[in-house]
Amino acid sequence: MSRITRGLLLTFLAALPQGASAMITGGEGNKALRDPGWPAGAAAIFNHSGRIAWWEGPPFGGGQWHAECRGDTRALNAVLADFARMDTTVKRLVIHDGTGRSFWLAPNREREKRKEARIDWAFTVWQPDRWAQLRQLPADLNPTAADDASPPSQLDVYTANLGWAAVVVPKGITVIDNRLVAHGFTPEDGIVIEGTVTDLATKQPIAATMRLQRVEPQDKGGYHYPVVAKAKADAQGHWVRKHVPAGWLRVIVEADGYAPRVAGFAQFDEQPRWQSFACGLARLAAVSGRVVDEAGKPLEGAEVRLGNVQAESGGRYESPLESTVRTDAEGRFRAEQIPVGTASVWVNKPGYYGPGLGLPITTPKADVALKMMRAASVRVTVDFTGKKRPEGYIASMKPEGGEVVGSYGGSGNIDARNQMSFEIVPPGRYIFTGRPNPGSDAEETDPITVELVGGQAAEVTLKAK
Structure with missing residues (x-):
């Protein structure tokens, strides 16, 4: 089981x-x-x-x-x-x-x-x-x-x-x-954080600014990041802050002409501690382009997100800024304050699907061309007629040709109406099954294969065993 x-x-x-x-x-x-x-x-x-x-x-x-x-x-x-x-x-x-x-x-x-x-x-x-x-x-x-x-x-x-x-x-x-003593501090200094900031391309120090933010989860999802402390790096790119407040914290480093970066996270209780954050910054770049549908017409209101952002020297470059921009009436978008390096471009709009694994680009980049096609959707219903419904039950879908990189599939718990919906599905043939959770292979439903068509909603009913 x-x-x-x-x-x-x-x-x-x-x-x-x-x-x-x-x-x-x-x-x-x-x-x-x-x-x-x-x-x-x-x-x-x-x-x-x-x-x-x-x-x-x-x-x-x-x-x-x-x-x-x-x-x-x-x-x-x-x-x-x-x-x-x-x-x-x-x-x-x-x-x-x-x-x-x-x-x-x-x-x-x-x-x-x-x-x-x-x-x-x-x-x-x-x-x-x-x-x-x-x-x-x-x-x-x-x-x-x-x-x-x-x-x-x-x-x-x-x-x-x-x-x-x-x-x-x-x-x-x-x-x-x-330990604090190994870095010239004492327990009386409380929680101490310090770091260095350098230019990733030249390896030279940068007189940057460090902003220390508290990470506050929100009831409706997401996080709030109020600033609780700041520090200025000197000519050698070094900054330090004593008596840091306890809690879940995020360290942001920024400087003129450079893309801001999350240098790291920390969680402290009230015990005196020391932690360092070495951070390299990359020069600013911009990414712009256009999103159209399969007929070549512009798509307004599509969300374009830059992911897998890396500087030229490698390593993830996490930005504290919003990672998505929306297209205008002409389908055009522009994202700024991106580091020079590489990224993947993802696009999302209800009822459409775009490049499955994201479009890899180097930055800066202009005239990025993105095409979106009409997506399908499907609602799966599990029929428990003559059976007692288990407390937990999942519905699953996978492509008929098998799960490979770039294909679409997934699973989820059915709701109180014994249903599970899959949205923004690329057209194609898919296999649907259901089973109790926890459950065994013997309790899995007979598979049903369905051809999903772009722009259309399908219904699938699975018979519980």
Whole structure:
């Protein structure tokens, strides 16, 4: 029996690894997990007796495993000795002030869960094959760090409950010391963030501005980003800010003549901490073009979005600005404050579909030509006549020729009327099925194949088993 918890997933099937999960999974305790393909020596560290929780991410891929542990200095030294012997190229030890918190036991950093979520170290390890697969994804979906040439393994150690002077770090481990004292600060400085800003093309420093924003989720979706602090970078491109407020924060860096960039995110409680944000900026570029229908007529009000934005030097370039623009009466659009580099152009308009995987471009770019065609839609109804409806039930569709990169498919939970609607579907032949959630293959409906026509709405009825 399996449970599908992903809800509606109507995507163009874009090069996700086979078997990729749309969830973060995990659990509590130190019961040993079966080795899924970690580097040799990792299992002993991951299945440490002091582990209080574990989890696997990232969403839509998986393969990055996290063990959250408690222990004393003696136990940590034994773990470090095992870590040094691990068969992997990149081994990092990151040292932090204060006490760590388990993500799995307190995912929203709830104050009332802090005691039970206390950890002294966390071990992170990749399945090398999954890391290599995710490495190939477009910039917006790629969770791997651009600077890593091989899958990294990392120990994050929190020193509040450890006698750090007695810790022995073996050779072969790269040490990153994020303690305040290692950077000339003291606990009296509170939470400290600092960073450097450089020109990605010339590698020269930029006297930029840093804006620190609080990330506030909104009840109706989306986020609000009020500014809580600012700092000016000096002639060497360096900025610093002490006594940063606790909470979920976003660091924005901007300078005249450059595309603004999200340098990173951070989540702090009230413990004194230090974190750095090195950021490179690219020069400004613009993208413009026109959207038409299959007859060549302009489409007004189409939403054009730039995704997978990367600077010339590579790596995702996340902008704090709105990523979509709308076409005018002549179907024309213009997006500004884009970095010089590469991007993919996506277009959306109700009742139409455009390039499935986005149109790749280099920036700046003028006269981008986008064509949209009439889309189909389909409403699936599940007939439970003579059967008791399960609490959970999903309807699915896939292309008749099979799921390949660029094709359309998906699934979702039926509503109270036993229905599920699929909108903006490219014309073609599709196979529809339904099954309980959780459920088995034997409970899946007989498949129904339907030809969907652009500009038309179809109805499909599935008979529950």
